[in-house]
Amino acid sequence: MEYTDKVCEYFRNPKNMGRIENPDGVSTVGNPICGDVMKIYIKVRDDRIEDIKFETFGCGAAIATSSVVTELAKGKTLQEAEKISNREVVDFLGGLPPVKKHCSLLAEDGLKAAIKNYREKKGAK
Amino acid sequence: MEYTDKVCEYFRNPKNMGRIENPDGVSTVGNPICGDVMKIYIKVRDDRIEDIKFETFGCGAAIATSSVVTELAKGKTLQEAEKISNREVVDFLGGLPPVKKHCSLLAEDGLKAAIKNYREKKGAK
Amino acid sequence: MVYMDYNATTPCDKRVVESMLPYFSENFANASSVYQPARAARKAVEEAREKVASLAGCLPEEIFFTSGGTESDNWAIVGAALKLEARGKHIITSRVEHHAVINTCKALARKGYRITYLPVDSHGVVDLSKLEASIKKDTVLVSVMYANNEIGTIQPVGKIAELARSRGVLFHTDAVQAFGKLPLRLDKNGPDMASFSAHKLYGPKGVGALYIRKGVSIPPFIKGGGQEKGRRSGTTNVAGIVGFGRAAEIVAAEMDADIERVGNLRDILEKRIMETIPEIVVNGHPENRLHNTLNVCIRYIEGESILMSLDFEGICASSGSACTSGSLEPSHVLLAIGLPHEVAHGSLRLSLGRYNTMEDVEKVSSVLPGIVDRLRQISPFWNEKKTG
Amino acid sequence: MVYMDYNATTPCDKRVVESMLPYFSENFANASSVYQPARAARKAVEEAREKVASLAGCLPEEIFFTSGGTESDNWAIVGAALKLEARGKHIITSRVEHHAVINTCKALARKGYRITYLPVDSHGVVDLSKLEASIKKDTVLVSVMYANNEIGTIQPVGKIAELARSRGVLFHTDAVQAFGKLPLRLDKNGPDMASFSAHKLYGPKGVGALYIRKGVSIPPFIKGGGQEKGRRSGTTNVAGIVGFGRAAEIVAAEMDADIERVGNLRDILEKRIMETIPEIVVNGHPENRLHNTLNVCIRYIEGESILMSLDFEGICASSGSACTSGSLEPSHVLLAIGLPHEVAHGSLRLSLGRYNTMEDVEKVSSVLPGIVDRLRQISPFWNEKKTG
């Protein structure tokens, strides 16, 4: 199992970690394969992700991909952000070892679930 | 499989090898276990083994024990010589490796068969 | 670099390498050949056998060299099963065994064997009364490890041997972690078979042994030219075996001092970590535990991310066992002692050895709290807990 | 000392030992661990895999490291049998295989398998039409060696592969003697599996490999921590594997020159011996024979006594194969090529290699006639023959 330098870099210095108080959307997703967990918080303004933060209990890849997905999403419209795939995240990191491919799903799922949560909340209002 | 120094010595410098022309007794015995073959020739005078020689097709132990058995027998009376056991030959050589124990049987059998042959010839006369 | 993963493997002692060197290019003969140089190789192998036997407290003729602990485990279990096929197809093992034992049992299960995996208590000790109750008419083998590689718990091997013997069942113990760390005395009151591996005691990788008690016989596992008295074929790995012998000899001479010194370092490390890091539990038996092993669960964070962080600081440690570090499952050992999935996931094994110093202990105990802190800060569980 | 037993084993090339040294005490990490030093070990292993694959003419991912040729043979045969159990229980092999193959087949025979031992002609070549006729509905595996260790005969492996493939039967070849002595190209037209051993090509003992063609899969033989992509468990023998890789690399670079030089020495030796010793026959195929192997039967005298006599002169040679030199049976290979028992008993194998010189050839060819003479003088058969 070898991580790329990029994965190590993002693991060591992840961006956007932590919480957002009173987020517009929030999600908690668990990885069905390993049981690791990720939370995503978003702040939305004009259909655009103004701020995004994550908390992750998971392996090195989970932390790195959490960081990357939040960076990719920040500033994007919700429609654009929803299109971010785990593939894109993996490519950004220069690949993941085969046994670690599933880790990137957490990132994709977490972001999508946070957006969904935002829409539901908004719809409910 | 380790031979003692004594086995090596007797293998390198065996005594009493060769044939006796017009022997008083002669034998050819084959080892039932490995198929090796030994021939013993004896010259008898006054019921005593005056001369003895061997030819052996066989392993190092077979050659060494051939030499030893002939040396032990030489000068002995037939009754004494008949009592020489393979045990005695093995002890004389300081032992034989387990897989090589059977080789010494060739020597005992060969000597006994040669004496028997002498007795039969004499009886027939 | 600070290496604290001695249960995964150990560096070869330089004296071991020294002892092996003549057997690569000079005394290289095939030990089964008839000429003089082969006799020298044979002699070296037999001397190594004596040294290994002496450390195991058994007879040299009870030691059969293999390619490592894994092969030894496979051989003992498959061999016993084959030998006693006619008597029954039930094998008893435990829930905390090494995968070399577990996966061999699983393969037998696919061939119709019934396997009982004994539960263990929260310290990792097998339940003797469950063992006793599990032995049935068709039971042919009990295989319980001597000491656990992850948490260091030492099993009551003597009692298991007694029980197995009284019921006429063979007993194998995976002693790979015990050999070289505990004084062993394998005799007629002990197990019938025991697995060893050289690379756990400063010997080379790819060499091990199976102790088979005099009077016990199992069919060979690797078949061929009839080496090792017909019990384990394959051209004798002379250099490797010589290294194993030398390693055993050194351990025998230095074991007491090593246990004292390394045990002391481990205790200091344990104390410091427990004092500085909250929400942390030590796994394994409080007393009956390998002197060098410290296994902790650091709650709310995950193992691999701890290891990676330590690695960035030049510290080598493990989480679960080395061979499954590519795996995603939390350690089966930690689950067996009753830890919940997410706690087991945060395990860290620090296993010390011959070359560790007080400095190493200081480095690890000074670096670890910061790492834990940082990872907890991004952990949803930790943050939830803090905010209630 | 004159060493002419390279088919039994070879000395480690000094460059091989050099390459291994850093992996004992410095880069000693367990290749399955997650930290940086383990990555270095892993890289070294993967480089070795590439070198071995390159010499075998196959892909790196088709190479699985084992503890030697014997284990590889056991694995291939048991693995194929297990995998195809449901399809049938018939295995075809030959009468001239190494005991690693023969004894594995015999063990399967005790478990209900039917084994066909193909006969060979007087040169030791298997009978292809018999092979074809032997393949039945329940045949699951053909295992025929690439080159024979005793007489050097090279089998028509390409044709066997074609035949096996056309009938949907797996084909394993014991290539232990071929690997490093013949240029191999293992591809989709060749065997499905092939066994190698490092110590036959100036690498260390206790390391080998099984080539398993892409697309073919057999269950693991040694089970445990899941090393070698789950196919061969046991802590990776990093130093040994690195040595194997280096050995393969050196052979690849020097093979052509070696075949030329060593082949030439062998030819001179053969010529001299044939000229000076009467009543002697060369065994093996006149052309399709390993360039380094000379196997002769010296009539009227026995093998061990020749070896002992050579040993006293400091010459290392063998009779039959090394692993059976404690045995009393004449070589099964020589019996299979049709030699009578007492002729087979007088066999001598001189196998040459990298470090042999013209001087060695001169020494052996000058010493051997005297030895033969002396032993014949005490041979009853020789004397009978002479006197008629």
Ligand SMILES: Cc1ncc(COP(=O)(O)O)c(C=O)c1O
């Ligand atoms: C308890 C235990 N058993 C078996 C093994 C396997 O030994 P080896 O790596 O020598 O195959 C190990 C270590 O890897 C171990 O810790």
Ligand SMILES: Cc1ncc(COP(=O)(O)O)c(C=O)c1O
């Ligand atoms: C043809 C052949 N197969 C298998 C083997 C066994 O290989 P190893 O000694 O590495 O187990 C040998 C040599 O010993 C051999 O010559």
Ligand code: FES
């Ligand atoms: S292993 Fe769980 S997310 Fe990577």
Ligand code: FES
């Ligand atoms: S092996 Fe035949 S007599 Fe020794």
